[in-house]
Amino acid sequence: MVLTVDGLRMRYGDTEVLHDVSFDAGPGEVVALLGPNGAGKSTTIEILEGFRLRSAGRVEVLGVDPAAGDERWRSRLGIVLQSWRDHGNWRVRELLHHLGSYYAPYATSAEPRPWPTDELLDAVGLTAHAGQKIRTLSGGQRRRLDVAIGIVGRPNVLFLDEPTAGFDPEARSEFHDLVRRLAAEQDTTILLTTHDLDEASKLAHRILVLTAGRIIAAGTTAQLTKLIAGEDEVRWTIDGRPFRKSTEDSTAFVRGLFATYGEAVAELEVRRASLEDTYLALVREQS
Numbered sequence: 001m002v003l004t005v006d007g008l009r010m011r012y013g014d015t016e017v018l019h020d021v022s023f024d025a026g027p028g029e030v031v032a033l034l035g036p037n038g039a040g041k042s043t044t045i046e047i048l049e050g051f052r053l054r055s056a057g058r059v060e061v062l063g064v065d066p067a068a069g070d071e072r073w074r075s076r077l078g079i080v081l082q083s084w085r086d087h088g089n090w091r092v093r094e095l096l097h098h099l100g101s102y103y104a105p106y107a108t109s110a111e112p113r114p115w116p117t118d119e120l121l122d123a124v125g126l127t128a129h130a131g132q133k134i135r136t137l138s139g140g141q142r143r144r145l146d147v148a149i150g151i152v153g154r155p156n157v158l159f160l161d162e163p164t165a166g167f168d169p170e171a172r173s174e175f176h177d178l179v180r181r182l183a184a185e186q187d188t189t190i191l192l193t194t195h196d197l198d199e200a201s202k203l204a205h206r207i208l209v210l211t212a213g214r215i216i217a218a219g220t221t222a223q224l225t226k227l228i229a230g231e232d233e234v235r236w237t238i239d240g241r242p243f244r245k246s247t248e249d250s251t252a253f254v255r256g257l258f259a260t261y262g263e264a265v266a267e268l269e270v271r272r273a274s275l276e277d278t279y280l281a282l283v284r285e286q287s
C-alpha cells in the first residue's frame with residue numbers, strides 16, 4: 001500500500017477532531033476525502049504530509065511514518081495546499097524551473113526528476129503565461145501554478161487540498177483530465193479533499209465521506225449510491241388535491257396507486273433520490 005491509515009485520532013487541546021479514521025490507497029489510486037467544512041479533511045491530509053503530529057493511530061506514506069520522514073521521502077511527495085504561497089515577483093517558468101531543481105538529486109533512471117519545465121507548463125495549461133509575473137495571474141491560473149508546483153518533482157504521492165477552488169468549469173475539467181493522467185500514466189497515488197460530490201464522483205476511484213471527524217461511508221460512486229441511496233419521492237393529485245409519498249420502490253408504489261385509483265391519478269411526478277440528496281441528508285444527520 002502507498003497510504004495506510006489505521007485508527008487515526010487527532011485532538012486539538014480537549015477537542016477530538018478525528019476519531020478512528022482508517023483507509024488505505026494503492027499505486028495509481030485516486031481517493032477523495034469528501035465532507036463539509038470542519039469535517040477534518042485538511043487535518044487528515046496534513047498529518048499524512050508530515051505537517052502535523054497525530055494524537056494516535058498508525059499512519060504510513062510510502063512505507064514511512066510521516067512523523068519520521070526524511071528529505072528523500074519528502075522528495076517523493078507532491079503537495080498542493082489550500083493557501084497560496086506568495087512568490088509574486090517571480091515569473092511562472094522561472095519559479096517552476098527553480099523549484100524543480102531541488103528534486104534533481106532524487107532522480108533515478110526509472111523516475112526522472114524534475115518534470116521538464118516546458119512539458120509541465122503544457123500539462124497544466126500555463127504555456128501562454130510562462131513569462132508572466134505570478135502576481136498578474138488570475139485566481140484560476142494561480143491555482144494551476146499551485147498544482148504545477150505540487151507535481152514538478154514527479155511525486156509518487158500527490159496530496160491536493162481543495163484543488164479546484166476558484167476554477168471555472170473549463171479549468172476544472174482540464175484539471176480532472178490532468179489528475180486522471182497522473183494516476184493512469186505515472187501511477188501517482190492521489191489523495192484529494194473536496195466539498196464537491198460531483199467532483200469526487202468524476203475523479204476518485206474511491207470516495208471517503210468524512211463528517212465531524214469520522215468516515216461515515218466509503219466506496220466507489222456506484223457503491224455509495226447503493227449504500228446511502230435514499231428514497232424516491234412520488235407526487236400526484238386526485239381531484240386537484242395534492243399528495244406526496246417517499247418510497248424506496250417508486251415503481252411498485254405507482255403500480256399500486258394506479259391499481260387503486262386508476263384514471264383519477266393526475267399530475268404524476270417521480271423524483272429519484274440522487275447521490276447528492278442522500279449525501280446532503282447524511283451530512284446533515286451527522287453534524
Ligand SMILES: Nc1ncnc2c1ncn2[C@@H]1O[C@H](COP(=O)(O)OP(=O)(O)OP(=O)(O)O)[C@@H](O)[C@H]1O
Pocket residue numbers: 012017035036037038039040041042043044
Ligand atoms: N490548529 C488548530 N487548532 C484547533 N482546532 C483546529 C486547528 N485546526 C483545525 N481545527 C479544528 O479541527 C476541525 C477540523 O478542521 P479541518 O481544517 O481539518 O477541516 P476541513 O474538513 O478541512 O474543513 P474545510 O473544508 O473548512 O477546510 C475543525 O473543527 C477546526 O476548527
